[in-house]
Amino acid sequence: MIAVNGSYHCVVEYLDAHLGGSQIKDIVPGDPEASPATPTYLVFCDGHTLPILCPDCGAAHTMGMEPDEFLEDVAGLYLIGFSYLPPEEDEPEGIELILSQDPDLDPNDANDDNSDSLFVHLSSIQQLTCPHGGEEDLTG
Numbered sequence: 060m061i062a063v064n065g066s067y068h069c070v071v072e073y074l075d076a077h078l079g080g081s082q083i084k085d086i087v088p089g090d091p092e093a094s095p096a097t098p099t100y101l102v103f104c105d106g107h108t109l110p111i112l113c114p115d116c117g118a119a120h121t122m123g124m125e126p127d128e129f130l131e132d133v134a135g136l137y138l139i140g141f142s143y144l145p146p147e148e149d150e151p152e153g154i155e156l157i158l159s160q161d162p163d164l165d166p167n168d169a170n171d172d173n174s175d176s177l178f179v180h181l182s183s184i185q186q187l188t189c190p191h192g193g194e195e196d197l198t199g
């Protein structure tokens with residue numbers, strides 16, 4: 060469960076309501092040198108954005124590669140699924156985003172050949188932005 064704007068949601072249902080099946084259109088590169096650092100955002104075709112925060116500490120320093128390279132890797136991919144990763148000994152809880160070029164791929168059939176994984180901090184989910192003001196039906 061995560062708290063968003065004072066109400067609690069199941070994190071996977073929340074993500075699915077906003078971003079399930081969405082296609083990545085663009086990224087907004089962050090600035091890790093800024094103070095505070097700004098995260099890189101994924102921009103989806105339907106207007107949602109999702110900041111990529113370090114899965115370990117929630118800070119905005121996760122970009123391991125050049126923005127151009129990262130954009131090339133993720134642009135056009137569909138967000139076909141998510142997994143909640145419970146906390147482990149030395150790692151906090153987090154979210155795995157499952158990305159694929161095939162919007163109809165069953166996330167259960169996802170593997171290294173047909174999809175990519177991106178790990179983000181739970182805070183990323185709380186900071187997603189919604190073009191509908193968060194009005195999606197989160198109950199269904």
Ligand SMILES: [Zn+2]
Pocket residue numbers: 076077078107188189190191193194195
């Ligand atoms: Zn939304």
Ligand SMILES: [Zn+2]
Pocket residue numbers: 113114115116117118120
């Ligand atoms: Zn970190």
